[in-house]
Amino acid sequence: MNNNQSLEDYTPPRITSPSWFSGFILLVFAFLFIQGFSTAEISLERLIKGANNLTVFLGQAIPPDWSDMDVIAEAMLETLYMAIVGVTIGVILSVPFALLASRNTTPHPVVRTVTRFLIATMRTIPDLIWALIFVVAVGLGPLAGILAIILDTIGFAARFFSERIEEVRPGPANALTASGAGRVSVIAGAILPETLASMSATSLYSVEKAIRSAVTLGLVGAGGIGVELSTAMRLFQYDKAFSIILVVLVVVIGFEQLSSMIRKRVI
Amino acid sequence: MSAITIRNLNKYYGPLHVLRALDLTIGSGEGVVLLGANGCGKSTLMKCLNGLEKPQSGTIAIDQQAVTTARGKQLRKIRQGVGVVFQQFNLVENLTVFQNVLYGAMGQRPGGLLTVWNSLAPAEFREKAMHCLSRVRMADKANHRCRDLSGGQQQRVAIARMLMQNPRVILADEPVASLDPKAGIEVMDLLWEVVQEHKMTVFCTLHQLELAQNYADRIVGMKAGRIILDSNRDRSDNESLAQLYQGDTRVDGTSTNDEDCSTDNGRSIINNKSIVNDNSSEIA
Numbered sequence: 435m436n437n438n439q440s441l442e443d444y445t446p447p448r449i450t451s452p453s454w455f456s457g458f459i460l461l462v463f464a465f466l467f468i469q470g471f472s473t474a475e476i477s478l479e480r481l482i483k484g485a486n487n488l489t490v491f492l493g494q495a496i497p498p499d500w501s502d503m504d505v506i507a508e509a510m511l512e513t514l515y516m517a518i519v520g521v522t523i524g525v526i527l528s529v530p531f532a533l534l535a536s537r538n539t540t541p542h543p544v545v546r547t548v549t550r551f552l553i554a555t556m557r558t559i560p561d562l563i564w565a566l567i568f569v570v571a572v573g574l575g576p577l578a579g580i581l582a583i584i585l586d587t588i589g590f591a592a593r594f595f596s597e598r599i600e601e602v603r604p605g606p607a608n609a610l611t612a613s614g615a616g617r618v619s620v621i622a623g624a625i626l627p628e629t630l631a632s633m634s635a636t637s638l639y640s641v642e643k644a645i646r647s648a649v650t651l652g653l654v655g656a657g658g659i660g661v662e663l664s665t666a667m668r669l670f671q672y673d674k675a676f677s678i679i680l681v682v683l684v685v686v687i688g689f690e691q692l693s694s695m696i697r698k699r700v701i
Numbered sequence: 702m703s704a705i706t707i708r709n710l711n712k713y714y715g716p717l718h719v720l721r722a723l724d725l726t727i728g729s730g731e732g733v734v735l736l737g738a739n740g741c742g743k744s745t746l747m748k749c750l751n752g753l754e755k756p757q758s759g760t761i762a763i764d765q766q767a768v769t770t771a772r773g774k775q776l777r778k779i780r781q782g783v784g785v786v787f788q789q790f791n792l793v794e795n796l797t798v799f800q801n802v803l804y805g806a807m808g809q810r811p812g813g814l815l816t817v818w819n820s821l822a823p824a825e826f827r828e829k830a831m832h833c834l835s836r837v838r839m840a841d842k843a844n845h846r847c848r849d850l851s852g853g854q855q856q857r858v859a860i861a862r863m864l865m866q867n868p869r870v871i872l873a874d875e876p877v878a879s880l881d882p883k884a885g886i887e888v889m890d891l892l893w894e895v896v897q898e899h900k901m902t903v904f905c906t907l908h909q910l911e912l913a914q915n916y917a918d919r920i921v922g923m924k925a926g927r928i929i930l931d932s933n934r935d936r937s938d939n940e941s942l943a944q945l946y947q948g949d950t951r952v953d954g955t956s957t958n959d960e961d962c963s964t965d966n967g968r969s970i971i972n973n974k975s976i977v978n979d980n981s982s983e984i985a
Contacts, residue, residue, distance in 0.1 A: 611780075
């Protein structure tokens with residue numbers, strides 16, 4: 435009997451009341467959501483009007499206008515080039531950044547902190563803002579886009595590379611150090627080979643990401659097909675804009691398929 | 702001539718006194734096995750010997766070269782003369798067996814990795830690596846990835862890498878602890894054959910008393926950071942060996958709580974060896 439009593443005492447209750455902390459978070463979130471909803475001024479009237487405008491857009495956009503296909507194709511090619519050049523340089527630069535930022539390969543903890551801060555800065559500032567800055571610095575055109583993609587790629591790839599590098603088991607590197615090898619040789623010979631599969635997967639994903647961002651970078655004048663798209667939209671040439679959107683869709687989906695195919699081979 | 706000389710060695714991790722005034726001399730060509738319970742400081746001693754850990758006081762000399770004061774190039778030079786065999790093999794698993802063996806020569810020429818990378822390595826290195834592989838009977842696996850090999854095979858590749866390094870002194874830190882008994886004996890046989898062929902000095906930690914007595918010229922026992930036993934193979938009696946695993950064995954003093962347990966371990970090791978003698982009641 436006594437035993438049964440204590441068992442009941444220890445049985446967890448069916449419902450536990452949430453802690454004051456999660457209650458507080460919930461309250462703040464609910465406040466922000468309601469506030470945000472009301473600032474957006476969502477009304478039934480506006481939604482109906484919006485749907486109307488959308489049909490007007492679609493009505494003018496279909497059939498898409500393929501007459502400027504040569505210009506669109508050229509712009510799309512420029513976009514691809516921007517992405518490929520930017521991501522290649524970005525991925526290559528990511529390796530030294532990642533090595534400096536990883537606990538087991540950095541020459542000094544201070545270097546690690548500084549590099550991690552740099553990488554975080556590159557990541558947190560969105561690519562469109564980098565593009566705006568570089569348009570000011572080097573003028574309109576693909577170069578600004580390429581520079582933006584390089585920084586964006588480093589911010590993303592260097593972080594994942596460095597996480598993988600820190601996961602590498604220390605044994606093989608210790609073994610080579612114990613045989614009298616220098617530090618650079620040990621890092622290049624024992625640590626980098628163990629990270630190659632994961633690095634190629636990250637790099638492929640970076641290419642996908644770069645193509646998507648290269649498309650939008652043109653909107654701020656940093657070269658590529660985005661320039662054509664924003665011009666067409668501003669001149670109300672919705673049929674031309676629609677054909678551009680379709681081209682972008684086909685290229686991006688095509689590349690994602692290709693990259694996931696390669697990734698399956700690699701891993 | 703002595704290959705390893707340790708004088709009054711003290712090593713602390715924070716307040717923890719791990720190696721307590723250690724003295725040990727190992728002669729050239731000697732095969733010494735170091736025994737001791739978990740946490741008695743064996744691995745720390747091994748790490749101090751090739752400069753992976755710095756002791757606070759005392760001296761270590763390998764082939765008359767001071768390890769404790771060596772820095773940079775000088776330390777790397779000493780390390781080149783000391784081959785290490787690890788419990789976890791420590792091969793780069795993503796690379797081929799052949800590449801891993803080539804790595805053994807990494808420290809030997811200026812240029813490091815560039816001189817031992819498969820595509821760039823000089824012909825003599827490549828030839829020597831294949832010789833080392835065939836010595837451990839792994840030549841047919843040269844082009845396999847290390848991750849596809851069994852534990853025993855990986856340890857044989859690690860021995861080939863050590864041969865490639867061409868050291869005079871071998872440190873082996875529980876080389877068979879992660880292998881099954883059969884593979885363990887194969888690896889120990891191979892290691893000792895190789896060592897005798899090249900007249901190397903070997904200092905090897907083990908957990909199996911039986912293996913220690915079969916292979917060692919000399920058995921050294923450590924307990925709680927001190928050497929308490931040093932005898933020839935023939936004169937090492939089971940009672941004093943069992944003492945190594947009883948009572949306060951660890952340097953951090955946590956072993957006092959499970960004294961009964963460690964006594965049992967000590968006994969079971971003896972029992973497993975099926976040489977329970979008349980003293981067994983006294984040991985318990």
